[in-house]
Amino acid sequence: MTGPRYTPLVASLPATVPFVGPETQERLQGAPFRARLGANESVFGPSPNAISAMAQAAQDTWMYGDPENHDLRNALAKHENVAPGNIIVGEGIDGLLGYLVRMLTEPGDAIITSDGAYPTFNFHVAGYGGALHKVPYRDDHEDPAALLDKAGEVDAKLIYFANPDNPMGSWQPPAVVEDMAANVPPGCLLVLDEAYAQFLAAGDVPRIAADNPQVIRMRTFSKAYGMAGARVGYGIGAPDLIMAFNKVRNHFGMTRISQAGALAALGDINYLAEVIGRVSESRTRIAKIASDNGLAALPSAANFVTIDCGRDGTFAQAVLQQLIARGVFVRMPFVAPQNRCIRVSAGTAADLEILAQTLPDALDAARATG
Amino acid sequence: MTGPRYTPLVASLPATVPFVGPETQERLQGAPFRARLGANESVFGPSPNAISAMAQAAQDTWMYGDPENHDLRNALAKHENVAPGNIIVGEGIDGLLGYLVRMLTEPGDAIITSDGAYPTFNFHVAGYGGALHKVPYRDDHEDPAALLDKAGEVDAKLIYFANPDNPMGSWQPPAVVEDMAANVPPGCLLVLDEAYAQFLAAGDVPRIAADNPQVIRMRTFSKAYGMAGARVGYGIGAPDLIMAFNKVRNHFGMTRISQAGALAALGDINYLAEVIGRVSESRTRIAKIASDNGLAALPSAANFVTIDCGRDGTFAQAVLQQLIARGVFVRMPFVAPQNRCIRVSAGTAADLEILAQTLPDALDAARATG
Numbered sequence: 001m002t003g004p005r006y007t008p009l010v011a012s013l014p015a016t017v018p019f020v021g022p023e024t025q026e027r028l029q030g031a032p033f034r035a036r037l038g039a040n041e042s043v044f045g046p047s048p049n050a051i052s053a054m055a056q057a058a059q060d061t062w063m064y065g066d067p068e069n070h071d072l073r074n075a076l077a078k079h080e081n082v083a084p085g086n087i088i089v090g091e092g093i094d095g096l097l098g099y100l101v102r103m104l105t106e107p108g109d110a111i112i113t114s115d116g117a118y119p120t121f122n123f124h125v126a127g128y129g130g131a132l133h134k135v136p137y138r139d140d141h142e143d144p145a146a147l148l149d150k151a152g153e154v155d156a157k158l159i160y161f162a163n164p165d166n167p168m169g170s171w172q173p174p175a176v177v178e179d180m181a182a183n184v185p186p187g188c189l190l191v192l193d194e195a196y197a198q199f200l201a202a203g204d205v206p207r208i209a210a211d212n213p214q215v216i217r218m219r220t221f222s223k224a225y226g227m228a229g230a231r232v233g234y235g236i237g238a239p240d241l242i243m244a245f246n247k248v249r250n251h252f253g254m255t256r257i258s259q260a261g262a263l264a265a266l267g268d269i270n271y272l273a274e275v276i277g278r279v280s281e282s283r284t285r286i287a288k289i290a291s292d293n294g295l296a297a298l299p300s301a302a303n304f305v306t307i308d309c310g311r312d313g314t315f316a317q318a319v320l321q322q323l324i325a326r327g328v329f330v331r332m333p334f335v336a337p338q339n340r341c342i343r344v345s346a347g348t349a350a351d352l353e354i355l356a357q358t359l360p361d362a363l364d365a366a367r368a369t370g
Numbered sequence: 371m372t373g374p375r376y377t378p379l380v381a382s383l384p385a386t387v388p389f390v391g392p393e394t395q396e397r398l399q400g401a402p403f404r405a406r407l408g409a410n411e412s413v414f415g416p417s418p419n420a421i422s423a424m425a426q427a428a429q430d431t432w433m434y435g436d437p438e439n440h441d442l443r444n445a446l447a448k449h450e451n452v453a454p455g456n457i458i459v460g461e462g463i464d465g466l467l468g469y470l471v472r473m474l475t476e477p478g479d480a481i482i483t484s485d486g487a488y489p490t491f492n493f494h495v496a497g498y499g500g501a502l503h504k505v506p507y508r509d510d511h512e513d514p515a516a517l518l519d520k521a522g523e524v525d526a527k528l529i530y531f532a533n534p535d536n537p538m539g540s541w542q543p544p545a546v547v548e549d550m551a552a553n554v555p556p557g558c559l560l561v562l563d564e565a566y567a568q569f570l571a572a573g574d575v576p577r578i579a580a581d582n583p584q585v586i587r588m589r590t591f592s593k594a595y596g597m598a599g600a601r602v603g604y605g606i607g608a609p610d611l612i613m614a615f616n617k618v619r620n621h622f623g624m625t626r627i628s629q630a631g632a633l634a635a636l637g638d639i640n641y642l643a644e645v646i647g648r649v650s651e652s653r654t655r656i657a658k659i660a661s662d663n664g665l666a667a668l669p670s671a672a673n674f675v676t677i678d679c680g681r682d683g684t685f686a687q688a689v690l691q692q693l694i695a696r697g698v699f700v701r702m703p704f705v706a707p708q709n710r711c712i713r714v715s716a717g718t719a720a721d722l723e724i725l726a727q728t729l730p731d732a733l734d735a736a737r738a739t740g
Contacts, residue, residue, distance in 0.1 A: 229626030256599030
C-alpha cells in the first residue's frame with residue numbers, strides 16, 4: 001500500500017507559507033496581542049451598513065451564494081464606471097492572483113516581481129512552477145522601468161506591480177503608472193495590485209482603460225473597506241481575460257454573507273471617506289511616535305507606515321521581536337535594504353498609545369542585544 | 371499590443387461551468403422561485419447558535435481569519451475522534467477537491483469517477499488536464515468494484531466516490547466501502563465524498579482509519595449543517611497528505627464569519643439531530659407526492675429524493691422545465707439512464723405543498739409535449 005503520487009512540481013514545493021497569522025503567534029505566546037497592527041487590516045472596521053447586512057445575511061447562509069456574483073459585479077461596474085464584463089469578483093486578491101497565475105504559468109515561464117514585494121504572489125508563482133525574476137526596489141519604490149526592462153529581457157508572461165506598494169507604502173505618480181501600462185511588452189500582462197488605492201489622493205490614481213488587454217487591476221474590500229476576513233476582491237480588465245477566469249475559478253467560492261457585506265460597504269461612501277480620514281490621522285500619529293524615538297517614518301499612501309529603524313535588518317528584526325514580546329503585533333519587509341524597517345498598520349488612538357508606550361523600551365532592548 | 375498568453379491547457383478549456391445558479395435562472399425568468407429545492411441546500415437553515423455566532427462575528431470581519439483554522443480544526447478532530455493533523459479545513463468540498471486534483475494531476479494522468487457523478491470534480495480534473503475515465507452506475511448506485519477495476523487498469527492516481535451518492539441518493543453498505551478503501555491500487559488515492567454522510571443511519575457510516583494513506587474523506591457544513599453559503603468543508607486523511615495541502619492552498623481563504631459559524635454549528639448536536647429528523651420526514655413526503663402522481667421515488671440516504679419519471683431523459687427534462695416554469699427549482703441527473711429522474715431537495719412543509727400542487731400540472735404539460 002503506497003501513498004498518493006503527487007505531481008513532481010507539488011512534490012518539490014516547500015511547505016512554507018506566505019505569512020504566519022497573528023493567532024499563531026498569540027497561541028505561541030499564550031496571550032492575545034494588545035494592539036493588532038501587523039496585517040494592514042482596518043481597525044476601524046467595516047461600515048455599520050455592511051455589518052448589518054452581514055448579520056442579516058447570516059440566516060440566509062443555507063443558500064449557496066450566487067456563483068455569478070451578479071449584484072456585486074454590477075454595483076462594482078457602476079462604481080468603477082466600466083461594464084460588468086470588465087469585472088471579476090473572487091475570494092480576495094489572493095484568490096484572484098492564484099487563478100491568474102494558473103491561467104498563464106507553465107513550469108519555467110518567466111514572471112516578474114519586485115524583490116521584497118507581496119510574498120503571496122510569489123507563493124502562487126512557485127506553486128505553478130513559474131520562473132520568478134525579481135527586480136530590486138529603487139529608493140524604497142518599486143521600479144516600473146526596471147520591471148518592464150526585465151520583462152522584455154526574459155520574455156515574461158506576467159508582471160506584478162503594486163501601487164501603492166506594500167510593504168514600503170510608496171507610490172508612483174499616475175503618469176508613470178499609465179506609461180508603464182502603455183509599454184507592457186507584447187504577450188505580457190501587467191497585474192496592477194491596487195489593494196491600497198483608496199488611500200491615494202484622488203489625483204494620484206492612475207487612469208487605465210478597462211479594456212486594455214495587457215493590464216488587470218486588482219482591488220479589495222480587505223483594506224479601506226475593513227473586511228479582510230470576508231475575502232472579497234475584484235479585478236478590472238478586458239472582457240476576454242475576465243471571461244477566462246470562468247474556466248478555472250471556484251464558481252461557488254464566494255460566501256453569501258461576504259457578497260451581501262461588500263455590496264452594502266460599497267454603497268456607504270461617507271463611511272469610506274471617514275475611514276480614509278482616520279487612517280490619515282493615524283499615519284501622522286505613527287510618524288510622530290517614530291520621530292519622538294529618533295526614527296524616520298517613510299511617506300505612505302497606504303493604511304500603514306513603514307518606519308526606518310536606522311540600522312540593518314538584524315536590528316529591525318530585534319525591534320520587531322521586542323514589540324511583539326510587549327503585545328504589539330507588527331510586521332517588517334523581508335528583503336534588504338527594505339528590511340531595515342518595521343511596518344505599522346494604522347490603529348485607533350488606543351492602539352497607538354500602546355505603541356507609543358512600548359516603542360522606547362523595545363528600542364532600548366533591541367539596542368542592548370545588538 | 372497582444373493579450374495575455376494563456377497556458378495551452380487553459381486556452382483549450384471550454385468556458386462551461388459546473389452548475390448554473392438558481393439566481394441566474396430567476397434573473398432570466400424575471401421572478402424568484404417559489405420553492406428552492408434544486409441545490410440540496412438545507413431549507414431548515416443553520417443552527418440558531420451558528421446564526422448568532424456569524425452575526426456576532428460580522429463586526430470582527432476587519433480581521434483576517436486564522437489561516438490555520440486552529441479552533442475549528444481542533445474541534446473537528448475531537449468530533450471525528452482523530453488528531454488535528456488528520457484534518458484539513460477549506461473553502462467547501464469544492465475548494466478542497468480543487469487543491470487535491472491539483473496536487474496529483476499532471477496533463478494526461480488517469481483519474482476515475484462514475485459517469486454522472488459530481489460535475490465539479492470533473493471540472494477540476496479538466497482544469498488540470500487529467501484524463502477522466504468514467505465508470506457506469508450499476509442499478510443507480512456508484513459501483514465500487516468497477517471503479518477499483520478501472521483504476522487498476524489505467525493506473526489511476528485518484529478515484530472519486532461519493533457515499534451517499536449525489537444525484538441518485540443511493541449508498542453502499544459500510545462493509546463494501548471499507549473493503550473498497552482496503553483495496554485501492556498502489557499509488558492511487560480514493561477521495562470519498564461524504565457530503566451527505568450525516569443522513570446515513572449511524573450503522574451505515576463506514577469506518578476507515580484516518581491514517582490510511584490511500585483515502586481522504588470529505589465532509590461539509592453545506593448540507594446537514596445548513597451552511598452552503600458559508601463555504602466550509604473539511605478533509606480527513608493521513609497527516610502527510612493533510613500537510614501537503616499547505617503547499618498549494620489559499621492560506622487566508624476562509625472567512626472569519628464562516629469559521630465562527632462552523633464552530634458553533636458543530637457544537638449544536640441537538641439541532642443537527644432535529645434537522646436530520648425533519649429531512650427524513652421531508653423525504654417521506656416527497657416520496658408520497660411522487661407516488662400520488664404515479665412516479666417512483668428512489669431510496670435516499672441524503673437530503674434529497676430522486677424521482678424516476680418513468681420515461682427517458684427527454685421526458686424528465688420536460689418535467690423539470692415545467693416545474694421550473696411554475697416556480698419550483700429542481701435539478702436532474704446529467705447522464706443516461708439516471709437522467710430519467712428529477713432530483714428534489716428536502717423542503718419545508720410549505721415548499722412541498724407547492725411541489726404537490728405543481729407536479730400534476732407539470733407532468734400533464736410534459737406529457738403533452740412528449
